[in-house]
Amino acid sequence: MxxxxxxxxxxxxxxxxxxxxxxEASIGDDSPFYRNCVSVCVTANCSNGVNTYDWKASLPWSLFAWPCLEECRYNCMWVTVDSFLRRGWDIPQFHGRWPFVRIFxxxxxxxxxxxxxxxxxxxxxxxxxxxxxxxxxxxxxxxxxxxxxxxxxxxxxxxxxxxxxxxxxxxxxxxxxxxxxxxxxxxxxxxxxxxxxxxxxxxxxxxxxxxxxxxxxxxxxxxxxxxxxxxxxxxxxxxxxxxxxxxxxxxxxxxxxxxxxxxxxxxxxxxxxxxxxxxxxxxxxxxxxxxxxxxxxxxxxxxxxxxxxxxxxxxxxxxxxxxxxxx
CATH class of the missing domain: 1.20.1070 (Rhopdopsin 7-helix transmembrane proteins)
Structure with missing residues (x-):
């Protein structure tokens, strides 16, 4: 050969x-919409142990015990993606990564x-x-x-x-x-x-x-x-x-x-x-x-x-x- x-x-x-x-740098996590969503989520669900436990119990079953902040970021990521798509904008990246759906x-x-x-x-x-x-x-x-x-x-x-x-x-x-x-x-x-x-x-x-x-x-x-x-x-x-x-x-x-x-x-x-x-x-x-x-x-x-x-x-x-x- x-x-x-x-x-x-x-x-x-x-x-x-x-x-x-x-x-290029990501724009999803820089958007005010995403940051406000995360702030509201953390205040409502991560401020005390009772709220955190009740909120996490309502989430889909997971192999890993994701920290409360990460759960907020994940959920707000999809809310932001949906907001971008409804406006006809391109799918944004978050923290340098594309949005991925979690499976288990x-x-x-x-x-x-x-x-x-x-x-x-x-x-x-x-x-x-x-x-x-x-x-x-x-x-x-x-x-x-x-x-x-x-x-x-x-x-x-x-x-x-x-x-x-x-x-x-x-x-x-x-x-x-x-x-x-x-x-x-x-x-x-x-x-x-x-x-x-x-x-x-x-x-x-x-x-x-x-x-x-x-x-x-x-x-x-x-x-x-x-x-x-x-x-x-x-x-x-x-x-x-x-x-x-x-x-x-x-x-x-x-x-x-x-x-x-x-x-x-x-x-x-x-x-x-x-x-x-x-x-x-x-x-x-x-x-x-x-x-x-x-x-x-x-x-x-x-x-x-x-x-x-x-x-x-x-x-x-x-x-x-x-x-x-x-x-």
């Missing part, structure tokens, strides 16, 4: 430029479902990987580590989209970066065939320092959304370009079939990020572009792990041949 990298790389750069551009108290139900689907894809394909790849294969435990990092990230993604708090938001952002950075790390290890030497030690230390710096900066200095997005995009772009260059590099122990799975997986991952450029009100008040992005990535492990299985088995055969030559 031949690739024209001069044509592919400019398209990748265009996608990254669009994603890096800032989005889940804040963004579609994103929760698709995050769980991503988690499940990694879990199922890891079981297939363990079944078809011998433990003696190079990169066997490295890819286990990568899978666990990915599943951990998707677990926190599902928690964050279920119930957004400062803690769940940080865990989602930190774990998402850990997944992207881990992908870059294991790519570097694959370049060196997972052999422990000075290069792999330096790579390990570098990635560890990058992760600690990222978490420390966002936790202690400034929780900067633009910085977080740019850091993820830069690391992700390096990861994608690295794998494409690796596939283009002549290697005797890498089959053309496994290269195809790797290339297709990487290109689909790049294409899926284009969904982050889209910005539209959620369909049925549940499915927006971000949710669709999560849905698109849920199927990538089905291809990616096929590449891992073939690549690890090829490495295993090459390793056995090297052992035979020694004896």
């Amino acid at each position: 031949s690739l024209n990298y001069r044509k592919i790389i400019p398209h990748i750069c265009i996608i990254l430029i669009f994603i890096l551009s800032e989005t 108290g889940l804040q963004e139900p579609a994103s929760v479902l698709f995050s769980i689907l991503n988690f499940s894809s990694h879990m199922v394909m890891l079981q297939l990987f363990r079944k078809e790849v011998p433990k003696s294969a190079p990169m066997y435990w490295v890819w286990h580590f990568h899978s666990f990092v990915c599943m951990h990230a998707w677990f926190w993604s599902s928690i964050f989209h279920s119930w957004e708090t400062p803690f769940t938001e940080k865990m989602d952002y930190f774990c998402a970066y850990s997944m992207v950075l881990c992908s870059l790390y294991v790519m570097g290890l694959r370049f060196f065939s997972a052999k422990f030497n000075f290069k792999t030690l330096l790579l390990t230390i570098t990635c560890a320092v990058l992760f600690v710096h990222h978490v420390t900066y966002l936790s202690l200095v400034k929780f900067d959304y633009s910085y977080n997005m740019q850091a993820n995009i830069i690391v992700g772009a390096l990861n994608a370009l690295g794998w494409l260059l690796w596939c283009a590099w002549p290697q005797s122990n890498v089959s053309s079939k496994s290269r195809k799975f790797c290339i297709i997986s990487v290109l689909l991952a790049i294409a899926s990020t284009a969904l982050e450029v889209l910005d539209f009100p959620p369909v049925l008040w549940a499915v927006d572009a971000h949710a669709l992005w999560h849905l698109s990535t849920a199927f990538l492990p089905l291809l990616w792990y096929r590449f891992l299985i073939m690549d690890c088995n090829s490495l295993c055969v090459a390793h056995l041949e090297e052992q035979k030559k020694l004896f």
Whole structure:
């Protein structure tokens, strides 16, 4: 499978430029109508324990005990949306987000479902990987580590989209970066065939320092959304370009079939990020572009792990041949 990298790389750069551009601020929570509604609701229902208990008892059943203020914001959000629509205005955003309907108290139900689907894809394909790849294969435990990092990230993604708090938001952002950075790390290890030497030690230390710096900066200095997005995009772009260059590099122990799975997986991952450029009100008040992005990535492990299985088995055969030559 031949690739024209001069044509592919400019398209990748265009996608990254669009994603890096800032989005408009929300107007829903800035509207006097919304603010007055929240103020009245808090005064009437959150001023004392009896009123709060009676009011919450009248609300639909929820998996989470949302604070009284958040319940007021949620209910006033829909009153404001209805007011905007009756006047023929565009659907507004609130606190930087589109209005989502809660299902059983889940804040963004579609994103929760698709995050769980991503988690499940990694879990199922890891079981297939363990079944078809011998433990003696190079990169066997490295890819286990990568899978666990990915599943951990998707677990926190599902928690964050279920119930957004400062803690769940940080865990989602930190774990998402850990997944992207881990992908870059294991790519570097694959370049060196997972052999422990000075290069792999330096790579390990570098990635560890990058992760600690990222978490420390966002936790202690400034929780900067633009910085977080740019850091993820830069690391992700390096990861994608690295794998494409690796596939283009002549290697005797890498089959053309496994290269195809790797290339297709990487290109689909790049294409899926284009969904982050889209910005539209959620369909049925549940499915927006971000949710669709999560849905698109849920199927990538089905291809990616096929590449891992073939690549690890090829490495295993090459390793056995090297052992035979020694004896």
